[in-house]
Amino acid sequence: MKAILCTRFGGPDDLELADVPDPTAAPGEVVAKVAAVGLNFYDTLIIAGRYQRKPPFPFSPGGEFAGVVESVGAGVTGLARGDRVIGYVTHGAARERIAVEAGKLVKLTADLDLTRAAGLVVTYGTAYHALIERAQIKRGETLAVLGASGGVGLATVELGKLLGARVIACASNDDKLAFARAHGADAVVNYAREDLRDALKREGGEHGIDVIFDPVGGTYSEAALRAIAWKGRHLVVGFAAGDIPKLPLNLTLLKGCDVLGVFFGDWVRREHERYRACIAELTRWAAEGKLSCHVHRAYPLAETAQALKALTDRQVMGKVIVTP
Numbered sequence: 001m002k003a004i005l006c007t008r009f010g011g012p013d014d015l016e017l018a019d020v021p022d023p024t025a026a027p028g029e030v031v032a033k034v035a036a037v038g039l040n041f042y043d044t045l046i047i048a049g050r051y052q053r054k055p056p057f058p059f060s061p062g063g064e065f066a067g068v069v070e071s072v073g074a075g076v077t078g079l080a081r082g083d084r085v086i087g088y089v090t091h092g093a094a095r096e097r098i099a100v101e102a103g104k105l106v107k108l109t110a111d112l113d114l115t116r117a118a119g120l121v122v123t124y125g126t127a128y129h130a131l132i133e134r135a136q137i138k139r140g141e142t143l144a145v146l147g148a149s150g151g152v153g154l155a156t157v158e159l160g161k162l163l164g165a166r167v168i169a170c171a172s173n174d175d176k177l178a179f180a181r182a183h184g185a186d187a188v189v190n191y192a193r194e195d196l197r198d199a200l201k202r203e204g205g206e207h208g209i210d211v212i213f214d215p216v217g218g219t220y221s222e223a224a225l226r227a228i229a230w231k232g233r234h235l236v237v238g239f240a241a242g243d244i245p246k247l248p249l250n251l252t253l254l255k256g257c258d259v260l261g262v263f264f265g266d267w268v269r270r271e272h273e274r275y276r277a278c279i280a281e282l283t284r285w286a287a288e289g290k291l292s293c294h295v296h297r298a299y300p301l302a303e304t305a306q307a308l309k310a311l312t313d314r315q316v317m318g319k320v321i322v323t324p
Contacts, residue, residue, distance in 0.1 A: 139164030
């Protein structure tokens, strides 16, 4: 079978398309035929050796996928050949078939096509964990989403609206903001053209911003925090800008606010049953048309490098998918 392999740390062009043996299901495992793989910004970090976890070589990128069960190993219950599944595996999905622990798969019962389902787990799962589990956002609160047109940003815009928040989408150009507005944002801020702090203070009014969803980092984090409401929640999701900010703690004192970490991967590992319930709810909402699971573009497996470059070049609005 074909697989995309990372044999040394580097960029997308250092990846290789290779022939590897078909996997077999060990006890407790399932072999699934991969229909679609969702790519995320962290895939560009993991192949560069800049992610928290460094898999042994060779490995495939791709932390989420949708597919169909082909075989099950001894001891596996609840899954059978022909079942449609989605899975979160951190890495390893950019290949035609994958052997994976059965517990990492969720049976897809909602009427949702596999290409859209493949891009749901990480982005909408992160948004769900952030807004519901960490921020405990309430109907009528104001939510500011940085990087609002990317995969996780767009998911947060949509989920925030579904949960009844007033959503302010923040991004670096007008096309991205128009895209976010088309997906439910109530107001937009172009932080390449105006100061983010001033814009959020204007949009938040005297009350301020209740919840800040921040996958960007850099200088934008402190600027956003300065506009937060009393007892607001600043969600630390990632650092797409490249720099990890150092926030002045006096701001948290003066605002009585919380700075909350959002680590989707460890939430999945530590609270697995809660995660499974989250995915069941998200897939149902998507099948009902309440969440778009918007696919920016689907690339063939051989063009995984081009797909990752689109992410690093910040060309993507929504989700990038690879279809083996």
